[in-house]
Amino acid sequence: MKQVNTVETIGLDTARTLIDAARREAETRETRMNIAVVSHEGHLIAFEKMDGAWLASIDIAIDKAFTAVSLQTETAGLAEATQPGGSLYGLNTTNDGRLVVFGGGIPLMRDGTVVGAIGVSGSSVENDVAVAQAGADAFSPGGRDR
Amino acid sequence: MKQVNTVETIGLDTARTLIDAARREAETRETRMNIAVVSHEGHLIAFEKMDGAWLASIDIAIDKAFTAVSLQTETAGLAEATQPGGSLYGLNTTNDGRLVVFGGGIPLMRDGTVVGAIGVSGSSVENDVAVAQAGADAFSPGGRDR
Amino acid sequence: MKQVNTVETIGLDTARTLIDAARREAETRETRMNIAVVSHEGHLIAFEKMDGAWLASIDIAIDKAFTAVSLQTETAGLAEATQPGGSLYGLNTTNDGRLVVFGGGIPLMRDGTVVGAIGVSGSSVENDVAVAQAGADAFSPGGRDR
């Protein structure tokens, strides 16, 4: 009887590589970011807070990564559907308030499956997304799912 | 002196039947759902997470069912009143954030009384509602309260 | 570059099989149990509450399973170390109180790795452990890690 499923996730080495890439992009943009990487089921693998980064963004970065894996989507994609009148209005108050519905959380994909996520918070959403994308690109260049 | 009231609720056998019906509808729609059934007082009776279903939807499915019994309504019916300017704006942040204000939670009725609920989460709200309805129909075909 | 790790987890089919086995043992013992199965990273896959089972044990069953995967141990093995004077006294108030330090949570092992867990609550700890073990045996007969 088939009793177990094989799944793929990321490890600490990969998480460190992604955080390094994201931090370099943050420095280029002269921003101070909190950067988090989580496993395919949302547990924190690695985290860094750049000196002077916003304190509230510690939680937000971690929760953006959690959101990206737990809904298998970029958090930026949740903004529209959760607006007043949107089909998922109210989503951000579920899951003990851990779901972040603006940009900066990006799932890491491999063969069409989410294997982890990166979350970034500490500046404008535009900067957050760009820094998270720089981290995600270090995993899967150009956003290609290989 | 009459000191106790008789109430009706559902049991595990019923919950399993409803979940099976909902899961078949989910498979037909090629979706991967989290499906929860709760008692008339909102306690979890049975739950199933289809392989690959969104992790955030575990809580959302359970809380949709909780919302349906605890407000004696379909959760889809809460969307309008909880909009900004609506009479129940802010409802979703009460009860430790457990009230879900979009579709997918449906109360199970018998003789005009709520005896339990089913909650489904894992796809579009439209799919969530249809899968929850398939479960509810297994309890009360056609939505008729018998 | 090696970027992903392969891990094994259990799916819904396995979870249902284990819950069925546990419930049969519960019936043999004329107990009414809450039975939960979680993934290798602690997310709920399936749950059943037998009719009349203790309400508090819903959370306890789920959290026993969470504890078994998150500390990679049988919860019964935590009882001694968390007693007053024990090396882990106070453990049960960490993790938002989700760690259960008495018997009834058993990890599911494959090739030396935890791939999920079962948690049972609803009777004496002795019964809880026996029912959880019946579920675990359905995964790995005789407790052998195959």
Added chain:
Amino acid sequence: MKQVNTVETIGLDTARTLIDAARREAETRETRMNIAVVSHEGHLIAFEKMDGAWLASIDIAIDKAFTAVSLQTETAGLAEATQPGGSLYGLNTTNDGRLVVFGGGIPLMRDGTVVGAIGVSGSSVENDVAVAQAGADAFSPGGRDR
């Protein structure tokens, strides 16, 4: 009029150095640890989870570091006073359960003042303490407060 105070804290570079030192000690001991470093006000600066480390220890490592700065003490020193009959019995249930009362959290001192802390969890308390000490020694060799 003097209106502000100067305080000392640690930054990301220091946190990374301490985590590296702790991780090397963890590898020497063939353990898999969660390692956290927090600022003088208890906010997370950096965190790493070694592959395969206990999931429950993510929170515990972070909270050990939080405890060490927030009570300005090694967490191992809290074990005795929090026993039944002890002067601080019940301490671990305050602060939303974030205070950990067993070893593995060590404050980082400079000129008699706490400037941060390291927290380690993932093995026996003895190993946790030794790995945390290896991290703290990278900040202040031999435990000397310089």
